Amino acid sequence: MDSSKLLGITTFIYLFSSVIYLAMFIFRFRKIGILGTTLAIIGLLVNTAGIGMRWLESYQMGIGHAPLSNMYESLVFFAWSIVLIYIIVEFIYKNRVIGAFAMPFAFGSMAYASLSPEFSDRITPLVPALQSNWLIAHVFTCFIGYAAFAVACGTGIMYLVKLRDKGDNPNSLLATLPSLKVIDDLTHKIILFGFIWLSGGIISGAVWANSAWGTYWSWDPKETWSLITWFVYASALHARFTRGWGGKRIAWIAIVGFMAVIFTYYGVNFLLSGLHSYGAS
Amino acid sequence: MKKKGNIFWDFFASVKLALFCFFTLAIASIVGTIIPQNEAPAVYIQKYGAQTAEIFRLLNIPDMYNSWWFVSLLALFSINLIVCSFDRLPTVWKMVTMDNLAVKTGRIEKLTPRNSYASSRPVAEVAAGVKEVMAAAGWKPDQREIKEGTLLFAQKTPWVRFGVYIVHLSILVIFGGAIIGALFGSKGSIMLREKGVSPYIFERGTGERLPLGFDLRVDDFSMTYYDNGSPKEYRSDLTVLQNGKEMLQKSIVVNDPLKYNGFTFYQSSYQAYEEYWVTIQNQTTGEKQTFMARPGAEIKWSQAGITFGIINLLPPDQWGRYRLKIWFSDNKGEPSVFWLGGETEVSVERIDGAYGFKSEQVYATGLQVAKDPGVWPVYIGCTMMLLGLIVAFFLSHKRVWVYIKEEEGETRLLVAGSANKNKVAFENIFDTLAEKLEENETLALNRV
Ligand code: HEM
Secondary structure: OOHHHHHHHHHHHHHHHHHHHHHHHHOOOHHHHHHHHHHHHHHHHHHHHHHHHHHHHHHHOOOOOOOOOOHHHHHHHHHHHHHHHHHHHHHHHOOOOOHHHHHHHHHHHHHHHHHOOOOOOOOOOOOHHHOOHHHHHHHHHHHHHHHHHHHHHHHHHHHHHHOOOOOOOOOOOHHHOOOHHHHHHHHHHHHHHHHHHHHHHHHHHHHHHHHHHOOOOOOOHHHHHHHHHHHHHHHHHHHOOOOOOOHHHHHHHHHHHHHHHHHHHHHHHHHOOOOOOOOOO | OOOOOOHHHHHHHOHHHHHHHHHHHHHHHHHHHHOOOOOOHHHHHHHHOHHHHHHHHHOOHHHHHHOHHHHHHHHHHHHHHHHHHHHHHHHHHHHHHOOHHHOOHHHHOOOOOEEEEEEOOOHHHHHHHHHHHHHHOOOOOEEEEOOOOEEEEEEEOHHHHHHHHHHHHHHHHHHHHHHHHHHHOEEEEEEEEOOOEEEEEEEOOOOOEEEEEEEEEEEEEEEEEOOOOOEEEEEEEEEEEEOOEEEEEEEEEOOEOEEEOOEEEEEEEEEEEEEEEEEEEEOOOOOEEEEEEOOOOEEEEHHHOEEEEEEEEEOOOOOOOOEEEEEEEOOOOOOEEEEEEOOOOEEEEEOOEEEEEEEEEEEEEEEEEEEOOOHHHHHHHHHHHHHHHHHHHHOOOEEEEEEEEEEOOEEEEEEEEEEOOOHHHHHHHHHHHHHHHHHOOOOOEEEO
């Protein structure tokens, strides 16, 4: 079994898991929820095996490096982190409905990695600029943070959906969602978690830049966008201390913040020019 | 320091201003990612037209992150942070250092979580027993006799309340490091040919010569390739010389620079020349000499009576492999003509013995040079930030009071606690402690 097969299977498992979570939420089939969770866990294991296998394969090719070195590999790791964070949230909150708002992100990331013609899944050697242990620290921290923000975006959307619940029908679709207070608290906690990792990601990137070319900060578009993203989430942390910034605004910040994440991650590479286009030497 | 009511103070201390700063900094930063930075004026005129380019110039857009208005925004942000911290620190200080045994019992009775118990044992005995149980569970209580009875208090990690202030301070420390770097640091670069020595570098921006205070020599530059032709390694062998004396020698590659006397030299680029180092060794005498040979030029090694030259050249392919056609004469017999590649030595038989030939392409290496005494403050600030964030998000100040008094002939016990964060997690901790007290037989507690 090679890594691309394993990762292909992962994509399908995440698809099934997402469909089941969504079906559970929309058709209120509470019973099938356990299947969604089981699939998510199996998917995570296969995903882990796929990443490990890819790592091994790179060593067999004589160009061994951690599989975090290009767009394809980072999308795979992004999906892995989303599922890991989601499963932890599910276990802590004992609520499966959240899966309907989180697993589709993981599936989307895997599907995009495998189907998009612009990313190759070939294992390529590391160009000199990427030969650093800071690469691993940097990509790892950034993507755990991004994944947390993806889940926070999911719970932010959930909050906005829940807002339409008038509370008059206890059997309605929306009544199955956790209460506004719980969702709000969850979003906030996940943002805190993501914020630490994003901070770590920016810092490890700065340290790496300093060891590679002697400048820890050069306002290159990718750096700047990560800082913009960081400001967006910093405002979410502080908004709680100002009157009038209730749950709805935090939910919106979670969504806008994730759009900034996507732009930092994806948009900058394709729309703006800078140091960070993966693979440039 | 508190100056509540002063509108300036309140303005600069407000979290609303912080939100304003976050928002404007984020929006302003976008501009510089869309409009290319630090290009020549002509580039802007060509791209955006003369009029727009002039507006850009007036607003410092071409170097916006160093413009007066962007720096002012950062300064406003810093003032906000400082004032806000001074505004709140006294309260936090009080929370951390307060005498928790002096609180009014009425307040303890309103805390959640709280449990009430009754016991048949006397107050003093219960107090001693509770203390023991708490100490075993990691809570070291203080005791005070008050009017109404006995009060025990224990707390964990009160200092975590300073966590956010460490985060806020860390931002100022990072800014401080950046300012130190801007004032006392310098950035530059130099392109040096192999065997070249330089006592200076060229400063970034101005292009002026910046003396190093020592000499830097490039002994060799080499590149290697992967099988697919992409570059694997750029390597420069550098030597630091002080008054002609070799002080330090190091091979640098990307991500592994050389440091000397506050300066750091980073491998950043290279330039290849159509010239070749050709090393000739007389294999009988062992005599050896290296020459820089340009295709078409004749080179003489007079002492050895040798003349040679590159008469043809197959230029480097994507793996850097080239071939040189060498014409060689030692004035004894017919001249030799042969092909010479990189790396491998070619041995040429002559009447008097053999000569070994080796060649290598001539390169210049491009080095980025930085002197930044502000890096350490920045790193310290970054570490503070991460530690502060972990403290602020994951740890909480936990407090537990036990209020014991005699009422209607029995001993009444109130166990209550509070945490400034993560209340759910604290309730679990509290319940564990309560269970331990309930299980203790000598205390003989009954829930009421
Ligand atoms: C980029 C800059 C900043 C970062 C990274 C930052 C970070 C933080 C963090 C992590 C918290 C804790 C939030 C929580 O526990 O939920 C916090 C709280 C706070 N921040 Fe900031 N902050 C920044 C700038 C500012 C500024 C400019 C102000 C100015 C008013 C400010 C005022 C506050 C206040 C008042 C609190 C609440 C403290 C408390 O718990 O009593 N922050 N900040």
